[in-house]
Amino acid sequence: MATNGVHHPAIIESADTDKLPPAPADPQNIKAFHDLDLNTLSPSTQAVHADDPLNILDDVAPAIHVSTTFRYDNDPDRLFPTHERDASTHDSSKHVYSRHTTHSTTRLEAILSVLLKNPSLTYSSGLAAFNALITFLNPKRVFITAGYHGCHGVLKLHERLSGLKVLPLDGNPEEIQKGDLVHLETPINPTGLAFNIQHYADIAHSKGAYLSVDATFGPPPLQDPFKHGADVVMHSGTKYFGGHSDLLCGVLAVKEKAWIPQMVTDRMFLGSVMGGLEGWLGVRSLRTLELRVTRQSESARRIVDALDGALTGHTVGTGLSQSDADIIRSVLKKVYHASLQTQDYKTWLKKQMPNGYGPVFSITMKTPDLARRLPSKLNLFHHATSLGGVESLIEWRTMTDETVDKDLLRISIGIEDDKDLLDDLIQAFKELAADTSESK
Ligand SMILES: Cc1ncc(COP(=O)(O)O)c(C=O)c1O
Known part of the structure; x- marks a missing residue:
């Protein structure tokens, strides 16, 4: 031509x-x-x-x-x-x-x-x-x-x-x-x-x-x-x-x-x-889709395991100390993620998601005010909407979605090391807990 x-x-x-x-x-x-x-x-x-x-x-x-x-x-x-x-x-x-x-x-x-x-x-x-x-x-x-x-x-x-x-x-x-x-x-x-x-x-x-x-x-x-x-x-x-x-x-x-x-x-x-x-x-x-997604999925599952484990008393294998678990329990109300749907695992979930669950999960805090304040205490999570990027994000979801409760935060896990991310969440929870007890 x-x-x-x-x-x-x-x-x-x-x-x-x-x-x-x-x-x-x-x-x-x-x-x-x-x-x-x-x-x-x-x-x-x-x-x-x-x-x-x-x-x-x-x-x-x-x-x-x-x-x-x-x-x-x-x-x-x-x-x-x-x-x-x-x-x-x-x-x-x-x-x-x-x-x-x-x-x-x-x-x-x-x-x-x-x-x-x-x-x-x-x-x-x-x-x-x-x-x-x-x-x-x-x-x-x-x-x-x-x-x-x-x-x-x-x-x-x-x-x-x-x-x-x-x-x-x-x-x-x-x-x-x-x-x-x-x-x-x-x-x-x-x-x-x-x-x-x-x-x-x-x-x-x-x-x-x-x-x-x-x-x-x-x-x-x-x-x-x-x-x-x-x-x-x-x-x-x-x-x-x-x-x-x-x-x-x-x-x-x-x-x-x-x-x-x-x-x-x-x-x-x-x-x-x-x-x-x-x-x-x-x-x-x-x-790099597969590399990113499999890592993000596995990291999200580990972090969910630790946070939910602190709430349910199943901390073995999560790396959490007793004081970490106490801190998490003092501010966190509930964790939502497909990996916690144990009742669906055998019937259809394992078949539908054989290679891991999504890298996004949500948490609810004990009060809407704790949810509003958590993002500003974090160092490794951007407070922003969207998900799926290499950077971890957290969003006080009411910022862009009027249909959800004000105690809910959506978390998108990036490709950072999951232990660093969990440590960051725990230090933020610690600060929130300290702020709360000071204001009492
Ligand atoms: C599940 C889901 N579907 C569709 C969309 C819309 O995608 P976009 O923002 O690319 O228009 C979003 C955006 O957040 C989403 O989370």
Whole structure:
């Protein structure tokens, strides 16, 4: 391909061979460009190599592409107007305009499609992805639990626009009808408690409805909602996929491959695409997804074990001294996390989350005032909303979510050493306890 008289050898090689890069978001196509079957590789390998076929340059690290528009072919015989293209003339390796596809977001989708085991599309944010899902499925009713308040905000918008009805998921399942959407968030925001995906999939499917699962709090390799009946898996990629608190991203992965072309068209008109730079950051981040998430998950479990152990008297193996446990008990009321759902462990939870629980949990303090003051006593946790980054965060959740009690704090464990994090929490609890006894 000549591009304004300048020749790019790597591009010529790619364009002139039969080995054109694959259609976006199609793992079946991607497989064909590797000698290896990507699906047989482990997620850590997939995250580094699933986009290899889209690496048309000789750079090892992906190049940063920020162009919003891309030159058409210089050969007039290879100019096919979009509306006249068919399978033989559509070349998905060529980008046209960044509201449709870009190099970086296509690479990101190539990796996500393999990791999530189904075709995946990216959006400008998690809420943009949820909005795109509701727009595409256009259900008459959505059945939903509490969970992230922003998704309820999106549904309110559709209630206003289309008369969509929003109903509680644990209401009367008899009301669910064909074409409705059951939307489950698991683990749920803000507590990190898990729900049985298969249970809700069975209910939805018995009525001809779809099940979508917001799996933001349980990214790969922690769970695969498709294995338990999900039709759509949604992520706020802003969280673990981004992993560094520096990009907004939303993801929809769908079991029904035939939905993808319409969803790509919808996205183009909704205009809710990631920028090229964010797409690039996303690819950079996915390389370390498994390393980060498994460490964050294991650290969260250890910290939860210690805090809950102090409350329940099970401190053996937690490293807590008796005085640490006494301090924790003096200010902390309760700990919420899927790892504490021992009653569900054998029946479905171990099967659903075989590789560990989410790195987010919540705590309630003995008074709302203790909850308000805890973040400012900590050294290693930023007091900020969001989750999933390498930095540990704590949020007095009422700051951004009016639906939760004022004694609740949400904690997102980062990649720091878990012992350092626990020590930081204990010293903060100590200070709070000292402040309380001084003011008496
Ligand atoms: C569970 C869940 N879903 C969706 C979202 C929305 O994602 P975003 O902020 O990327 O729009 C969030 C954000 O916190 C979330 O926690």
